[in-house]
Amino acid sequence: MIRFDTIVSLRQHLNTLRQHHTIGLIPTMGALHEGHITLIEKAKQENDVVVSSIFVNPVQFNNADDLARYPRTLEEDCQKLEAVGCDIVFTPSVHEMYPEPVALRLNFGELETIMEGAFRPGHFNGVGIVVAKLFNIIQPDRAYFGQKDLQQVAVIRRLIRDLSFPVELVRCPTIRETDGLAMSSRNRNLTSSEREQAISLFQALTMARELLTEGYTPEQTKAAVTGFFNDRVSFRLEYVEIVNADTLQIAGEVLAPGQTAICLAAHLGKVRLIDNLVF
Known part of the structure; x- marks a missing residue:
């Protein structure tokens, strides 16, 4: 597995692969669990090259305490990705992804007014921005998201449709603990x-x-x-x-x-x- 911290180095590497290989992307914020691993495994079945990103995206948090509490286990995460056969991991810093404050604002219509949109104002703007950046940087053929974040899946589907990204969205089933609890990075807290x-x-x-x-x-x-x-x-x-x-x-x-x-x-x-x- 190859690890990249900068956009330029990742793009240069992928440019040599893209002509003859399909690319699958699994965006994550780290603190990986078995649910993430199943996404990697699914992507490996359907693509020549699998890329996972690990980036705790500050733009999608509307609560500073929530951002501070979000678990960060980067080295452990990289070990898990390598063990499951991920080819590339992208681990940018906040400054690398956002060298300047983000001025762009995305609005996902009625998805902003219900459920997560109603209780986390600005959240999907941040999700849309970071995923759009990853799509632009990596240019994957397919992107994999878990059903547990069902509204996020709907937001990404609209992002792909409205901005004409040539990316196939793959929704994967929620992975649960033996007692039924949905696996989540936040469960660590x-x-x-x-x-x-x-x-x-x-x-x-x-x-x-x-x-x-x-x-x-x-x-x-x-x-x-x-x-x-x-x-x-x-x-x-x-x-x-x-x-x-x-x-x-x-x-x-x-x-x-x-x-x-x-x-x-x-x-x-x-x-x-x-x-x-x-x-």
Whole structure:
């Protein structure tokens, strides 16, 4: 595996490969877990060269404390990437990616007004900017993102469409711990007690899916999930929504198989957790 810290050196290396090799990109912010590894493995199956980036992107954080708490395990991450067969890792500094303050602003329409967009103003602007920069720098054929960040997937899909990036977006299933908790870099910040309680997110999603399957309306189901978390005082539910899994528009009824998504976000202690189920 080759590690690059600068845009110029990475571009020069990829220019020698691009003519005869397909390139798969997995953008990450580090603190890698098995979910990231499955993205690398999927990319290796479908591309000649696999590139992963590790960059904690300050532009997508609207909370300075959240940025400061985000786990940083760069050397351990590089070892994991090399072990799984990643070809190239891009580990730029903040100054390398943003030598000057970013003046550009991206607006993703209605995606900015619901769920993550409503509770994290400016977040998707930052996501869009860094992903657009990575697409421009690396020029991948395919880019791999996990379903756990379902709204982010929708944002990247719109970025690719509206800016005509020649990139295929590949959405990969959420990888879970044995008890159902979605793997996340933020899980490292949970205390042992909080980690035991965190399973409640998956339990709430499973309950919601069962209720919808039994014929409950989305509004009735959302009320049940809200009551579920009201009984768990360690949690502060931020939102629960039932949406179209592709467009993220609010769903008034259960859609065709694979098109309905239950999405939620909740605070547990100092950690903000998100999860979803598509069914």
